Amino acid sequence: xxxxxxxxxxxxxxxxxxxxxxxxxxxxxxxxxxxxxxxxxxxxxxxxxxxxxxxxxxxxxxxxxxxxxxxxxxxxxxxxxxxxxxxxxxxxxxxxxxxxxxxxxxxxxxxxxxxxxxxxxxxxxxxxxxxxxxxxxxxxxxxxxxxxxxxxxxxxxxxxxxxxxxxxxxxxxxxxxxxxxxxxxxxxxxxxxxxxxxxxxxxxxxxxxxxxxxxxxxxxxxxxxxxxxxxxxxxxxxxxxxxxxxxxxxxxxxxxxxxxxxxxxxxxxxxxxxxxxxx
Numbered sequence: 290x291x292x293x294x295x296x297x298x299x300x301x302x303x304x305x306x307x308x309x310x311x312x313x314x315x316x317x318x319x320x321x322x323x324x325x326x327x328x329x330x331x332x333x334x335x336x337x338x339x340x341x342x343x344x345x346x347x348x349x350x351x352x353x354x355x356x357x358x359x360x361x362x363x364x365x366x367x368x369x370x371x372x373x374x375x376x377x378x379x380x381x382x383x384x385x386x387x388x389x390x391x392x393x394x395x396x397x398x399x400x401x402x403x404x405x406x407x408x409x410x411x412x413x414x415x416x417x418x419x420x421x422x423x424x425x426x427x428x429x430x431x432x433x434x435x436x437x438x439x440x441x442x443x444x445x446x447x448x449x450x451x452x453x454x455x456x457x458x459x460x461x462x463x464x465x466x467x468x469x470x471x472x473x474x475x476x477x478x479x480x481x482x483x484x485x486x487x488x489x490x491x492x493x494x495x496x497x498x499x500x501x502x503x504x505x506x507x508x509x510x511x512x513x514x515x516x517x518x519x520x521x522x523x524x525x526x527x528x529x530x531x532x533x534x535x536x537x538x539x540x541x542x543x544x545x546x547x548x549x550x551x552x553x554x555x556x557x558x559x560x561x562x563x564x565x566x567x568x
Contacts, residue, residue, distance in 0.1 A: 348428040353402035363408040371412035393459035398449035403429030410438035464505035504540040
């Protein structure tokens with residue numbers, strides 16, 4: 290992981306936040322202090338929603354706080370994806386056996402600090418976790434080691450948009466940059482104005498890898514616009530809640546658009562479902 294250099298930061302409060310600086314240039318913000326820097330307190334208060342094992346040394350930077358998926362949602366998404374090639378009814382989590390893993394390969398196009406990649410590795414045979422930021426990719430590896438699943442994740446430094454033509458997998462999971470917390474200021478999130486590439490361009494790129502796509506998007510998306518990104522494909526979109534609060538929407542396309550029995554437990558209700566169009 291590279292040599293570590295500890296230093297202390299103070300941000301308006303008496304408490305400090307200990308960090309670890311990686312050779313790659315990333316900064317590991319660790320739970321040594323009692324508070325996060327000013328402006329991130331609300332995320333700090335939700336730290337156990339993001340990572341149940343946070344106190345074991347989870348590494349996360351400022352952007353990671355904004356973008357990481359709550360663990361309950363990440364696990365339910367991974368469990369659902371695993372059923373793609375494992376259609377028998379899965380037992381409860383406490384009775385889960387090694388044979389209950391989905392024998393599939395999934396690409397996570399924007400792995401960040403590893404929240405989703407970790408849960409996919411718990412449920413799927415092989416995970417290709419891609420990120421363009423070397424420091425954040427190192428954090429994802431570090432966090433996967435805490436959860437004991439780093440050996441099932443292939444960490445790839447690069448731009449998914451450029452790598453997609455060279456990849457093949459059973460499923461692609463995507464959560465492209467939304468543009469920071471500012472996206473919440475809009476009544477409806479415009480899929481055409483996402484940073485770097487539009488939602489349509491990202492999905493078209495993902496289709497080079499697999500027809501089965503999971504798209505994790507802001508909670509204020511238009512579900513019809515989201516479904517229309519993949520004409521002719523069966524699509525199911527769910528609202529994802531944690532602790533009674535709407536966090537995001539998840540769109541499932543093609544074979545991962547499951548029946549009611551496969552619904553994500555973190556989803557309060559289905560908001561849109563479209564079957565495959567007839568030819």
